[in-house]
Amino acid sequence: MRSELVWKVGGEQGSGIEKPGEVFLTACNRLGYYTFGYRNFMSRIKGGHTNYQVRISHRPVSAVGDHTDVLVIDAKGAQESIDRNLAEMSDGGVILADTTMKATVPEGARVQLMTVPFHGIAGELGSDLYWNMVAMGATSAVTGLNLDAFRELVQKTFGRKGEQIVQTNYAALERGYNYIKEHYADVPHLQIAPISHPQVRPSLEGDYAAAFGALAGGCRFLAAYPITPASMIMEWMAREVPKVGGAVVQAEDEMSAVLMAIGANYAGARAMTSTSGPGFSLMQEALGLAGLTETPLVIVDVQRAGPATGLPTKPEQGDVNEMVYGSHGEIPRVVIAPGTIEECFYDMAEAFNLADRHQCPVIVAMDLTLGMGKMTVENFDLSRIRIDRGKIMRSEDIRALTDGFLRYLDQPDGISPRALPGTKGAAHLSSADEHDWEGRITEEQEIRTRIHDKRLRKVASVDFPGITWHGVQDPNLLLVGFGSTTGPMCEAAERLNAAGERVSVLQVRRLWPFPAEEVQPVLERCPHVVVCEHNATGQLAHLIRAECGGPELPGLRKYDGDPFRPAEIERVGKEVLNNARDNNTRIA
Amino acid sequence: MPETTTPVSPKAFASEWPTWCPRCGDFGVLSALQKAAAQLGLSPDDVVVVSGIGCSGKINSYFRSYGLHTLHGRSVPVAQGVKLANPQLTVIAAGGDGDGYGIGAGHFMHAVRRNVDVTYLVMDNQVYGLTKGQTSPTSPQGFHSPTTPNGSADNPVHPLRVALANGCTWIGQGFSGDPNKLSALMVQAIQHRGFSLLNVFSPCVTYRATIEENGEKLDVYQWFKNHLYSLDESYNPHDRGTAFSLLLEHNDLVTGVIYEDTTTAPYDSFLPGYTTTPMAELAVPLEEDSFAKMAAQFQ
Numbered sequence: 001m002r003s004e005l006v007w008k009v010g011g012e013q014g015s016g017i018e019k020p021g022e023v024f025l026t027a028c029n030r031l032g033y034y035t036f037g038y039r040n041f042m043s044r045i046k047g048g049h050t051n052y053q054v055r056i057s058h059r060p061v062s063a064v065g066d067h068t069d070v071l072v073i074d075a076k077g078a079q080e081s082i083d084r085n086l087a088e089m090s091d092g093g094v095i096l097a098d099t100t101m102k103a104t105v106p107e108g109a110r111v112q113l114m115t116v117p118f119h120g121i122a123g124e125l126g127s128d129l130y131w132n133m134v135a136m137g138a139t140s141a142v143t144g145l146n147l148d149a150f151r152e153l154v155q156k157t158f159g160r161k162g163e164q165i166v167q168t169n170y171a172a173l174e175r176g177y178n179y180i181k182e183h184y185a186d187v188p189h190l191q192i193a194p195i196s197h198p199q200v201r202p203s204l205e206g207d208y209a210a211a212f213g214a215l216a217g218g219c220r221f222l223a224a225y226p227i228t229p230a231s232m233i234m235e236w237m238a239r240e241v242p243k244v245g246g247a248v249v250q251a252e253d254e255m256s257a258v259l260m261a262i263g264a265n266y267a268g269a270r271a272m273t274s275t276s277g278p279g280f281s282l283m284q285e286a287l288g289l290a291g292l293t294e295t296p297l298v299i300v301d302v303q304r305a306g307p308a309t310g311l312p313t314k315p316e317q318g319d320v321n322e323m324v325y326g327s328h329g330e331i332p333r334v335v336i337a338p339g340t341i342e343e344c345f346y347d348m349a350e351a352f353n354l355a356d357r358h359q360c361p362v363i364v365a366m367d368l369t370l371g372m373g374k375m376t377v378e379n380f381d382l383s384r385i386r387i388d389r390g391k392i393m394r395s396e397d398i399r400a401l402t403d404g405f406l407r408y409l410d411q412p413d414g415i416s417p418r419a420l421p422g423t424k425g426a427a428h429l430s431s432a433d434e435h436d437w438e439g440r441i442t443e444e445q446e447i448r449t450r451i452h453d454k455r456l457r458k459v460a461s462v463d464f465p466g467i468t469w470h471g472v473q474d475p476n477l478l479l480v481g482f483g484s485t486t487g488p489m490c491e492a493a494e495r496l497n498a499a500g501e502r503v504s505v506l507q508v509r510r511l512w513p514f515p516a517e518e519v520q521p522v523l524e525r526c527p528h529v530v531v532c533e534h535n536a537t538g539q540l541a542h543l544i545r546a547e548c549g550g551p552e553l554p555g556l557r558k559y560d561g562d563p564f565r566p567a568e569i570e571r572v573g574k575e576v577l578n579n580a581r582d583n584n585t586r587i588a
Numbered sequence: 589m590p591e592t593t594t595p596v597s598p599k600a601f602a603s604e605w606p607t608w609c610p611r612c613g614d615f616g617v618l619s620a621l622q623k624a625a626a627q628l629g630l631s632p633d634d635v636v637v638v639s640g641i642g643c644s645g646k647i648n649s650y651f652r653s654y655g656l657h658t659l660h661g662r663s664v665p666v667a668q669g670v671k672l673a674n675p676q677l678t679v680i681a682a683g684g685d686g687d688g689y690g691i692g693a694g695h696f697m698h699a700v701r702r703n704v705d706v707t708y709l710v711m712d713n714q715v716y717g718l719t720k721g722q723t724s725p726t727s728p729q730g731f732h733s734p735t736t737p738n739g740s741a742d743n744p745v746h747p748l749r750v751a752l753a754n755g756c757t758w759i760g761q762g763f764s765g766d767p768n769k770l771s772a773l774m775v776q777a778i779q780h781r782g783f784s785l786l787n788v789f790s791p792c793v794t795y796r797a798t799i800e801e802n803g804e805k806l807d808v809y810q811w812f813k814n815h816l817y818s819l820d821e822s823y824n825p826h827d828r829g830t831a832f833s834l835l836l837e838h839n840d841l842v843t844g845v846i847y848e849d850t851t852t853a854p855y856d857s858f859l860p861g862y863t864t865t866p867m868a869e870l871a872v873p874l875e876e877d878s879f880a881k882m883a884a885q886f887q
Contacts (some may be wrong), residue, residue, distance in 0.1 A: 062611030204887035212882060218871035221673055244878055245870055249673045252698035256665040259658070259695075263638065263669025266656055268868025271673065289659050289666075352871075382879045387872060420868055421654035421670070421677055427632040429648055431657035432641075440604070441657070442651055 003058040005143060006065035007091070009135070011074030014046030020072065020132040021052025024139065026202065027149040028056040029376055032198025036061040036487075037374035038563065043228070043312040058195065062340060062375060063146035066567040069190055071111075072096045072135045073347075075119055079103035086111070092189055096138050098131075101147070114142070114184050121175045130172040137176025144191040147177055193340035197506045204375055206370040207232035209344035209377070210300055211240070214272055216385050217349030219298070220246030221271035223260035225253055225279055226505035228312050229368040230302040233274040254279035258286040258299065265296045266430070268392075268420040270352045272298040276368075277306045277319050284327045289363050291331025293430040294408065294416070294446030294455065296355035296390075300348070300364040302371040303483075305534075305561050314561030315368035315482055320539035323363045324512045330452070332459045334358060335512040337365040339468070339486030341375045343509075349358075350464065351384045356390040358458050359415060365511060367534065369484035369563040391417035395424035398586045410450065410542055414457035459513050466515020471497070471504030477573055478526040480553070482508040482540060485532045487565050501577055511543065520548040527578050532556045532569055596623035603652040608643060610759075613790030616764030617711050618650055618816055623767075624774035625653075630678055638667040640683030640692065642718045644711035644790070647682050661692025668704040674866040675856060678778060685712040689745045690725040696747070700756040703782045704855045708773070708794070710747070710785070711764075713792035721795030733795075748835055748846060751785045752828060757849040758784035759831070761842060763816055764791070765809050769843065776845060782854040789816070812841075819844030826850075 001484045008022055015332035018039065025037045042048040055065040067090035073081040075098035082095065082103050089095070091110045099115040116138045120132035133154070152320040154169040204212075211233045214222070219240065224234040247271075251257035255272045264271035273284060275283065280301045281538045290297040294383070301323060305316035323335045331518040334354050338347040348364060355362040398405050405426045409416040429439040436442045436451070470490050477496070479489040486507045493503040506522060508515070523544070525530060531541040531553045538555045547553060556572045558564055601622040608614050625635060635653035639645040648655030654677075661849035667681035688696050688710045697814050699708070715733070716722040722735040726747070730739040758780040762770035770788060777784040791797075791808040798805040806814070817838045824830060831847040831887050856862050874882070 029610040135594035149702070202883060204886040208886070215882070216874045216879060218873060220867050220870045223669065240882060242859070244874065245861050245863050245865070245883075246867060247856070247859050247862055249668075249672065249702075251665065252694055255662065256695050256698065259662050259665035260672070263656070263666035263671075264673035264867065265669075267636070267670040267673035267677065268665075268866060268871070269673035270867070271669065285659055286662070289662070293656065310654055336620060380883060382874065382876065385873050389871065420674075421636045422634055422866065424633050426637075427652055427654050429655040429657060431649075431655075432659055433657060439655075441646075 001191045001434060002189070003193055004056065005070070005190065005192045006053060006055045006068045007070045007072070007139065008051055008053040008068045008085065009072040010049065010051035010085055011075035013042055013044060013048045013050040015074055015076050017050050017052055017074065018370055020135055020482060021054060023132060023136060023150070023153060025054045025374060027136070027153050028145065029203040030052065030152060030198070031146060031149045032195030033057060034060045034376040035203055035374070036062045036063065037368065038360060039372060041313050049077060049084050051081070051085065056192070058193070060376070063491050063566050064563050066565045067093070069093045070096065070139060072139065073101070073215045074098065076134060083471060094142050094187060094190060095202065096135065096142065096182050112187070114138070114180060116176060116179050117473070121179070122172065125168050127173055130168065133169050133172035134176035137173040138180045139164065140173070141177045141180035141459035142187055142190055146194060147173060168308070184454065202379060203374055204341065204377065205232060205374045206338070206341045206344040206366060207302065207372060208236050209341045210348045210364065210366065210371070211236040212380070213345035213348030214352070215240060215244065216345070216382060217270065217352045218387050219270040219272055219352055220244070221261065221264040221269040222273065223249040223257040223264070223271070224274045225251050225257050227276045227279050229304055229371045230274045230276045230300065232372070233300060233302070236562065239420050254282040256284040258297070261525070262286060262290050262295050262297055265355070266293070266421070272300065274300040274302070276302050276304045280319060282426045284322070287327040288329055288331055289432050290361045291327070291455070292432050294359040294418070295430070296359055297361040298351045298355050298364065299361060303365065303367040305559065311561045315484065315534055315563050316559055317367050317485070317534040318539065318559070319365070320511065320535070320543060323365055324543060332358065332361065332455050333362040333363065333512060334459055334462055334464070334510070335363045335365055336464055336510050337482040337508060339368065339483055339507050339509070341370070341377050342380070344370065345380050345442060346384060353386070353388045354462065354464060357415070358462060359390065359418060360458060365483060367483045373484065384527055391415055393417045393419045393423065393426065398423060398425045406437045408435065408437045408451060408454070409452055410437060414454045462510070462513055466509040466511045466518045468509055469504065470507065472502055475502045475526055477501065477502065477503045477528045477577055478506055479530055479532055479569065479573065480506045480508065480540070480544070481532040482511065485534065488564040488566045488569055489532055491566035492573055495566065496573050501573070503573055508540065514547040516547040517546060520525070523550055524550060528580060530554050530556050530572060530576060532564065534558055596626040596631070598626040601625050601652050603650055606646065606650045608646070609794050611793040612643065613713060613764035614644055614647065614711055614791070616700040616767045616770065617788055617790050618647055620764070620767045620774055621651060621709070623771040627771070627775055628778060634676070635678045635680065636670050637680045637682055638663045638670060639681070640687035642687050642716070644682060644684035645687065645810065650846035661687050661690065661695065661741055663687065664692060664695045664699045664706070664708060667706045668699060669701065671704055671706050672856065674868065675864045676866060680707045680709055680778070682709040682711070685726040686716050686724045687712060689715060689747050693725070693745070697750060697754055699783055700751050700785065702752045702855050703755070703852065705781055705783070707777045707780070707784045707786065710787045711790040712787050713790050713796060715792050715796040717792045717795055738865070746835070746840055747785070747787055749832070752831055752835070752847055755852070756785050756847070757782035757852050759847040760784070760786045760845045761788070763784060763789045763812055765812060766843070769818070773845065780848070782852065789886055803819055815841045817842045819846070844879050
């Protein structure tokens with residue numbers, strides 16, 4: 001029996017493909033499998049092909065599956081579903097399709113087509129909506145997944161709607177299951193072993209994890225503008241913030257969104273905005289405002305494929321330059337990059353500590369695969385969340401001052417205590433014009449130089465992990481990346497190591513200030529390095545080179561709108577190592 | 589509010605002496621605001637003036653309170669964020685006509701319909717002053733300036749009509765040549781619960797010192813004095829149609845409370861779970877119970 005299986009549902013966009021995907025993922029998660037779900041969709045409401053791939057495994061998975069073992073396709077758009085997904089099918093995989101579909105599988109394709117009257121059975125049961133459950137039943141018959149998990153989910157989802165709906169869903173499951181059993185022979189190589197002591201863990205998307213982390217970390221204000229793939233952050237906050245008090249504002253555009261967040265932070269809230277590339281571009285001017293007035297700010301950029309409107313529903317990591325260098329002039333900033341869904345949660349909470357401590361913009365670099373990919377994770381631990389609001393002076397602190405309050409007082413670490421509006425005796429100006437220690441607008445050269453230095457100095461003391469190292473300390477090949485490429489890089493490394501290689505992964509956790517002191521010695525130590533990133537120009541590779549020096553780093557760059565598959569990285573890794581052996585270059 | 593309040597002097601709101609040109613209309617706006625704040629018994633510690641960029645944007649350099657001097661056109665969103673984060677503060681957004689009706693026009697219109705309890709003070713001088721006299725969104729058609737040497741082709745913006753059309757709950761207009769009336773308008777604008785727009789004709793004596801009429805150049809103050817129609821008590825500001833007619837009839841050259849809607853609730857009353865507690869006090873970790881409930885939805 002296998003310990004891993006990749007299942008996918010495909011069909012015409014707008015025909016409700018997401019639903020069976022969600023049902024399958026949730027049921028498998030409840031059976032104790034680790035799951036990873038990835039929605040491939042287009043920027044339109046109806047029409048075009050869409051699919052939802054769910055990978056289930058006995059061990060944690062954090063990458064899209066290389067191959068699909070079971071493909072369920074809807075009758076509508078069946079031929080397109082086959083054409084677009086056939087190449088991804090594993091040898092001996094099964095396509096489950098509606099009996100009425102006109103589509104064909106090309107001769108010689110090493111897949112088995114099984115047809116089931118999805119819609120016929122659903123119609124007999126009274127509604128076409130039941131086809132989902134017929135398909136789940138059929139899936140269960142092919143893979144050996146316990147039908148009870150689907151029954152439980154039906155009870156949980158439809159229990160409130162009455163016994164009849166529950167029973168009809170049960171019937172749909174059973175008829176799908178029985179149809180396969182009656183008409184097709186078992187497929188032994190697709191049977192997945194059950195989890196003996198299932199533990200139900202959370203499964204969620206990175207967007208939700210980030211939103212949850214923000215709330216856990218004391219954020220009570222979000223202003224944003226809807227944008228794929230960041231909208232889920234806003235939608236979740238809009239639902240949950242009212243339960244604990246606060247405000248979620250849909251702004252008229254991303255400029256307004258970030259400015260409202262700046263205003264709210266200035267007034268003492270923990271406030272954020274969430275966006276993707278196009279919105280982040282609109283926020284560039286305001287980044288400077290937060291930087292110059294030394295106002296805390298948290299921005300999440302769930303990157304998608306650009307430029308301009310680009311591929312709005314596809315992954316890319318093309319905003320590295322903009323996050324690290326964007327906005328005119330020079331400002332202190334912190335850019336952190338979660339690479340797993342757990343990190344989305346904990347990093348978001350920590351982002352607010354960094355913003356408060358350093359009084360500057362903190363950008364959380366996410367990407368579409370991380371934000372919208374759904375994964376089984378370990379339970380979040382609230383006790384790990386700490387709140388540090390940095391240097392804030394209260395009315396009594398102000399009263400104790402002998403020389404009065406100076407908002408931008410020069411300090412060795414560059415961080416001046418702030419006083420929130422409402423604090424007695426500390427009324428002052430915070431200006432986006434250059435200003436003196438008190439806050440008054442100035443053009444004095446000496447002050448300008450000193451206060452500019454003071455601001456830029458603030459982030460030298462940032463305390464946030466620069467990198468995470470996965471694997472042996474002295475690898476022959478080092479894979480470098482950040483964000484959602486971490487999962488597929490780690491998986492590729494594992495496979496290469498299983499084949500006798502020495503491969504490790506360096507996950508960059510902090511893009512700015514760049515952890516050169518940690519990265520540079522590693523690069524010198526490792527004979528071969530490949531920087532894996534979702535862009536064409538190698539933005540991460542160039543950042544590393546700018547900060548660490550050294551030769552140009554070889555890159556594996558993918559920008560076709562599809563997330564990295566572990567096999568792609570594995571193949572390149574093998575090539576690099578084989579070439580090195582052929583050329584007798586340095587290898588341990 | 590304490591039971592007995594010591595009278596506050598307008599001087600409590602004075603900081604450094606302005607760098608505006610002598611006779612600049614903004615002096616009148618500043619003193620009217622200081623007087624209004626004093627009359628309302630406010631404390632400089634509980635007021636935030638969020639300003640934009642331009643001569644007008646310097647107002648919080650000269651008005652003593654918490655001040656946030658922002659970007660060109662961006663004061664209004666920042667002010668809304670400040671107010672929502674701490675509703676106990678009195679929040680005033682301030683800027684010029686270029687700031688609010690040009691580069692910030694989108695924010696202005698949406699702030700109007702959002703109705704957050706912020707007072708927006710626009711010092712409308714119908715010209716870009718700080719950048720040396722270019723055409724502004726409220727400059728009249730045909731206005732000659734360095735950027736429109738042959739006269740501007742654009743029709744001017746009608747901000748009060750924009751505000752009225754989009755449901756602004758308080759609209760007033762004043763003239764910095766009449767600081768007493770202006771101060772009284774500011775008191776009402778600040779007291780209004782919801783978004784209030786107070787447009788102030790605040791002449792630029794450097795780049796729009798005179799206005800030509802019938803071949804004669806009039807001093808800009810004199811021109812406004814000749815043309816402004818001051819509303820008296822007989823005017824009922826509670827009817828939107830009447831307000832529109834009034835503005836059309838006088839080509840917007842009216843001072844007083846033009847429209848007031850006291851029935852529409854401000855934005856925050858539509859936010860479920862929103863309280864008047866400053867959000868600085870809410871910036872705490874989630875309670876175990878809330879955390880557990882939220883976590884449960886992912887299982």
